[in-house]
Amino acid sequence: MQNILKKYGTIIGLLIIIIVFSILRPAAFLTVRNWSNIIEQISLLAIIAIGATVVMVIGEFDLSIANAASFAGILTAILLVRDYSMFLVIPFVLFLSFAFGLINGFLVAKLNILSFITTLSSGTFLEGITFWISGGTIIFSGIPDEFLIWGQSSFLKIPIVIWIMFLAAFIFWYIFNQTMFGRYLYAIGGNETASRYSGIKIEKNKLISFALTSTLGALTGILLASKLGSAHPTAGGGYLLQSYATVFLGMTLFKQGEPNIPGTLIGVLIMGVLANGLTLLNVPNYFQDMLTGSIIIAALVFQGLNERKS
């Protein structure tokens, strides 16, 4: 019994949440419509959380990830308003974010600065740029309608953002579980020194990890702008804590406590179901925040207790 609780505690937690909401709001909660709503709501969080998972695997943080999202949304909107084709603009913005991530990686891996403080600073820098180019205001007039298809329309009856989420999840699941690159990332996260002694190029792998994280952050920002039809210089801000919270929740799924894609997705689902159910119950926002915070702490305490026992 205790073993099952240890192993599947997080999943059991998710099931309990689902059962409680099903009992309290049977008519509204357990419907196909509500669930497709939930999945669509969480798809953007899932994409940015996958990004956070990448740097967490190598044992680092990227606190600039939400700034990259805001920056990408604003820059995309500005360029689209100036009539550049979105097929040029989106790759360009993603490329720029990739380069930004490389800079983070360079500072962390080559110059040996703590990732926490590096990305806090580079994120603040990027936020400054975002406010500068946007003039600090929301950009909404002049964004072409064709750009809105990414966030607002469906393919085979399923919203495109959900397709993108699943594609991103599959790609990174594949990288982490099937490829040499993924194995290297886990090795670096597990023991950087031993990895170096094993002939792994630490700097190169860290650079790429940070670049991928920033790119996924930027992708989230672009999709958010498309979904809302507008870009705000702090639009991505709310994702920072949430994305890392989901990674931490997901880490509890495995004995060794490594970040992993299925875990992150379950973490995202827990956050999404909570927000949805509490809204259905008309629970005020501030109380939702309090409850979300408590649940994350509970999960981490639970994992900490497990580790101490073993």
Add this chain to the structure above:
Amino acid sequence: MAEEILKIKALSKSFPGVKALDNVDFALEEGEIRALVGENGAGKSTLIKILAGIHKKSSGSIYFKGKKVEINEPADAKELGLAFIHQDVNLVPYFNAVENIWLGYQYPKNNLFFNKKKMEKKVLELADKLNFKFDLFKAVSELSTADKWLIAILKAFMMDAKLLVLDEPTAALTEKEIRELFSNLKRIKQMGISIIYISHRLEEIFEIADTVTILKNGQKVSDENIEDLNKELLIKFMTGKKSLSRFPKKENNSADKNTVLELKNLSGAGFKNINIEVNKNEILGFFGLVGAGRTELMEAIFGLRNISSGKVLLNNREIKVESPAKMIDQGISLIPEDRRTEGLVLSFNIKENITLPNLIYFLKSKFFNQIDQKKEIEEAEKQVDLLDIKTPSIKKEVEYLSGGNQQKVVISKWLYRNTELFIFDEPTVGIDVGARTEVYELINKIAQASGVILVSSDILEIMGVCDRAAVMSSGRITGILDREEFDQDKILQLAYKGVN
């Protein structure tokens, strides 16, 4: 006859599935130094942890100074006057000795402030009593490992210890520091304090201990007076084998003696003007005191440190020394000194550790960068069989293996590719006698196809295993001896050459 301080009767301890201690009796007198020996898993640390109140005994009784006692938690052990000093001495690095020694005790106070004078006075008195001489006011991080041990011992005396338990105290000490520690221990013994001494280094036991208790598989094999023992006999007790050649004979002397590695006037931080050749089919030892520059030299050859001048030739061709990745490609493998921090990813299982440096050979598809996981399992299982790594499964995390098996995993990482030169840095530190012999056999086998450098601080290991030995002191090679010239005094003299 001295008074008995500790008596243990029929002590047993079971963990799920294992009987770690089985009916062990043990008695210790005042002022006695008792060595506790046995292979890994023999029950030494279980016994100590029960005394320390970390584990609870399953059955049996403990008497301290003739009175039956229950030790349920570390505080109980402290109350009795049992002091435990572990391998990695736990001190706060930026506190000085005085502050460290007082840590955990009620600081004397002057109204609101600490009474520093009183703290210092008490420590000085203690140091004086024990005749310890080192800087009490320097941050601990700036002191040597030997001094840290002295601080830990002083700390034990703060609580008026009656019995000291020392766990592998010499693991990181130089020969000179070991001498000092031993004379200090002997003085402590004169004061009527008893000592339980745990060490893998048998030579030391004959120097310091009065009596020896040998454990094997959780049972006591024997209590012996040191005068009645010799090393062969002790090893026999520990391993249970009738006879054991500690250093297996190397079958070599194949014709191929080409030079694999040549260092020409190599200099860098920690080593200077190194000139030496390593041949195929040869085990070249590197002996020296801790800090002689051996590890620095090896790490430089492996691309982990900068080389300031000189040349490295591999198979008679000059090579550029860059990163470990490049050196591995060129055919140099380093089995590092510290398995747990440098050799293994502890959270990875056996299979993942073995294949980590070789994944390039396991790609199913280059384009998709995909690992062939079936092949990975097959090859890892082959290695586990070949090296006789004891584990229920290759999916077991290496964290849970014994030291000897961990070392075998580290070695097997490098057996999958063609390697010209193997560098072993202290390959048998902290592993038990039986596993050591297996490691030596493995090194012998490896030397049949490659050149081998063996760095070791164990002079008997150097003399037992190597074909030639280079001795380093203060960053320079002070002598190179052939096997016929091996002589303990000669090697030690070379190792101390130029040391003040």
